[in-house]
Amino acid sequence: MDVLLVGLPGSGKSAIGRRLAARHDAPFIDLDEVVEAAAGRRIAEIFSDEGEVGFRSRERAAVAGPGAATEGTTIERVIASGGGAVVDPRNRWLLYRGRTVIWLDGAPEALAQRLRHSPNPRPLVAGPDPIGAIRGLASARERFYAAGYRVNGLAPVASVVDAIETIVSVPPASGTRLFDAHTAIGRIVFGEGIGPEVLVEQLGRMGAQRALVVSEPGAWGFVGPAITAALDAAGLPLELGLFPEGEAAKRLSLIEHAASALAELRVERGEPLVAIGGGALGDSAGFLAATYLRGIPIVHVPTTLVAQLDSSIGGKTAVDLPEGKNLVGAFHQPAAVIVDVAYLRTLPDRQRRAALGEAVKMAALGDERLFSVLEDAGRRIAGGDDAAFADGSAAEVVERAAWAKVETVLADERELGGGVRATGTAAAGRLALNLGHSIGHAIEAAGGYETLLHGEAVAYGLRGACRIGVEVGATPAARAARIEDLLDGLGLGIGRLALSPDVVRRHLGADKKHAEGRLRWVLPTVDGVIVRSDVPESVVDAVVAGLLEPAAEGSPLR
Numbered sequence: 001m002d003v004l005l006v007g008l009p010g011s012g013k014s015a016i017g018r019r020l021a022a023r024h025d026a027p028f029i030d031l032d033e034v035v036e037a038a039a040g041r042r043i044a045e046i047f048s049d050e051g052e053v054g055f056r057s058r059e060r061a062a063v064a065g066p067g068a069a070t071e072g073t074t075i076e077r078v079i080a081s082g083g084g085a086v087v088d089p090r091n092r093w094l095l096y097r098g099r100t101v102i103w104l105d106g107a108p109e110a111l112a113q114r115l116r117h118s119p120n121p122r123p124l125v126a127g128p129d130p131i132g133a134i135r136g137l138a139s140a141r142e143r144f145y146a147a148g149y150r151v152n153g154l155a156p157v158a159s160v161v162d163a164i165e166t167i168v169s170v171p172p173a174s175g176t177r178l179f180d181a182h183t184a185i186g187r188i189v190f191g192e193g194i195g196p197e198v199l200v201e202q203l204g205r206m207g208a209q210r211a212l213v214v215s216e217p218g219a220w221g222f223v224g225p226a227i228t229a230a231l232d233a234a235g236l237p238l239e240l241g242l243f244p245e246g247e248a249a250k251r252l253s254l255i256e257h258a259a260s261a262l263a264e265l266r267v268e269r270g271e272p273l274v275a276i277g278g279g280a281l282g283d284s285a286g287f288l289a290a291t292y293l294r295g296i297p298i299v300h301v302p303t304t305l306v307a308q309l310d311s312s313i314g315g316k317t318a319v320d321l322p323e324g325k326n327l328v329g330a331f332h333q334p335a336a337v338i339v340d341v342a343y344l345r346t347l348p349d350r351q352r353r354a355a356l357g358e359a360v361k362m363a364a365l366g367d368e369r370l371f372s373v374l375e376d377a378g379r380r381i382a383g384g385d386d387a388a389f390a391d392g393s394a395a396e397v398v399e400r401a402a403w404a405k406v407e408t409v410l411a412d413e414r415e416l417g418g419g420v421r422a423t424g425t426a427a428a429g430r431l432a433l434n435l436g437h438s439i440g441h442a443i444e445a446a447g448g449y450e451t452l453l454h455g456e457a458v459a460y461g462l463r464g465a466c467r468i469g470v471e472v473g474a475t476p477a478a479r480a481a482r483i484e485d486l487l488d489g490l491g492l493g494i495g496r497l498a499l500s501p502d503v504v505r506r507h508l509g510a511d512k513k514h515a516e517g518r519l520r521w522v523l524p525t526v527d528g529v530i531v532r533s534d535v536p537e538s539v540v541d542a543v544v545a546g547l548l549e550p551a552a553e554g555s556p557l558r
């Protein structure tokens with residue numbers, strides 16, 4: 001087995017790593033030293049010569065060096081990661097898989113004190129306020145470190161090594177946790193093969209005496225057996241309710257029925273409900289949790305790509321009415337969201353491909369790296385290519401898109417941002433997430449929600465937003481072309497739709513995103529979005545017409 005040590009500068013990775021390796025007669029690999037040896041310079045010099053960007057690229061090469069993790073129950077290698085290496089999702093994928101990750105934790109004040117006496121200056125904390133700098137690094141990195149086992153790195157070296165030995169003496173978890181974030185909108189745990197184990201752990205943390213699970217047959221058939229076995233092993237009785245598959249789960253009558261079942265089970269206020277499934281199941285079970293006893297905690301285990309990168313995050317819950325989708329709902333933040341990227345392997349290709357429409361939107365909001373991963377691997381992810389799951393591309397797409405949603409929601413939990421002229425993704429607040437959705441929703445509604453999946457409609461909406469943006473001077477032509485080229489590559493939004501422009505226009509008029517009576521358009525800019533409410537109707541009409549099949553004389557589409 002490999003032990004990987006992570007933690008902030010000054011947390012003792014080198015000293016503890018060396019001692020642990022010596023005790024086990026195992027090699028010690030300090031990735032910072034590997035970088036220095038390859039460059040023939042100290043890290044501080046690399047920073048000053050090449051900047052952080054240069055250092056990070058050298059670090060990426062060093063991270064790949066150790067290759068695959070060693071197996072077995074004895075410590076074969078001890079590896080110390082540079083403190084910031086694990087921020088990069090691909091580095092974490094390479095470093096964490098198959099390894100026992102130990103987080104050497106320590107209070108920022110104590111770490112600053114240690115670093116003051118260190119012969120080895122750390123560039124990122126070398127300024128006039130080292131404690132503030134360490135606090136900044138801690139808040140940016142803690143979720144990555146917290147995926148490992150936490151040990152107090154400030155204790156005497158021998159006792160830290162003892163603590164690590166106790167941890168490795170227990171059989172390791174089977175999956176890989178890639179981050180574990182405690183946020184104002186719930187705990188969010190992300191990884192591969194982690195679903196059953198983290199669910200049991202989360203229910204334990206919440207003091208649950210049983211697992212009240214709501215799922216649906218399409219998801220439960222794949223993920224249910226392993227979850228049932230884990231609950232069984234933990235001695236947690238399972239109470240399972242299955243909703244119908246897909247949008248049929250979002251019916252008010254079903255909520256009444258399910259609430260009665262909870263009442264029969266004498267479910268109390270603090271007892272958590274667990275929602276296991278796609279976006280439809282999560283919306284419906286979320287609404288049940290939001291309203292039963294005026295709110296009980298909910299843990300989401302999203303099993304589709306839409307649910308993992310979008311619907312399980314943000315606390316929006318809803319059911320449909322015959323008059324329209326999502327008309328009855330509530331905001332209800334989950335206690336936890338457990339995202340297991342392995343669940344996506346069994347999804348039908350069309351579901352994965354469509355959901356990538358949302359990922360393209362997240363990239364367009366300003367994540368250049370997400371753009372390039374989608375350009376490189378998006379098609380393979382959509383097709384369920386094993387290599388795209390094995391090399392970390394799929395995990396990186398989910399992590400980046402999901403975390404972008406977390407940050408947007410945290411900044412604007414109840415959609416209060418996005419004034420009529422908000423410039424930049426941050427200023428647009430949660431409204432930024434509406435990029436591509438005005439036309440997307442109108443197209444979905446015009447098609448009676450039957451022809452296109454949501455992400456497929458969003459892809460058309462993104463094309464529409466790009467074209468409107470270019471027309472009104474908000475979107476540089478090159479940016480619009482990059483977004484549309486990516487959609488082409490993914491096979492999204494291809495071909496014109498056989499819908500009536502009048503019907504699409506009518507649904508656009510019903511869009512909820514109005515201010516002062518005018519539709520607020522979220523349009524791409526060179527590196528984010530702008531909100532504009534001065535888009536002439538003639539421009540919208542022309543762009544919408546370009547997405548639809550030209551109607552023949554006498555056709556019902558006219």
Ligand SMILES: NC(=O)c1ccc[n+]([C@@H]2O[C@H](COP(=O)([O-])OP(=O)(O)OC[C@H]3O[C@@H](n4cnc5c(N)ncnc54)[C@H](O)[C@@H]3O)[C@@H](O)[C@H]2O)c1
Binds near residue numbers: 247283312
């Ligand atoms: N609350 C929000 O913020 C929000 C955001 C976006 C979408 N939504 C809602 O999400 C819903 C769409 O969600 P969706 O796209 O996940 O569709 P879905 O929930 O209908 O699931 C799609 C299909 O995938 C199957 N499935 C689920 N997990 C599977 C797995 N691991 N392997 C194989 N098959 C699996 C399901 O049985 C279903 O047939 C819509 O109702 C939409 O309104 C909500």
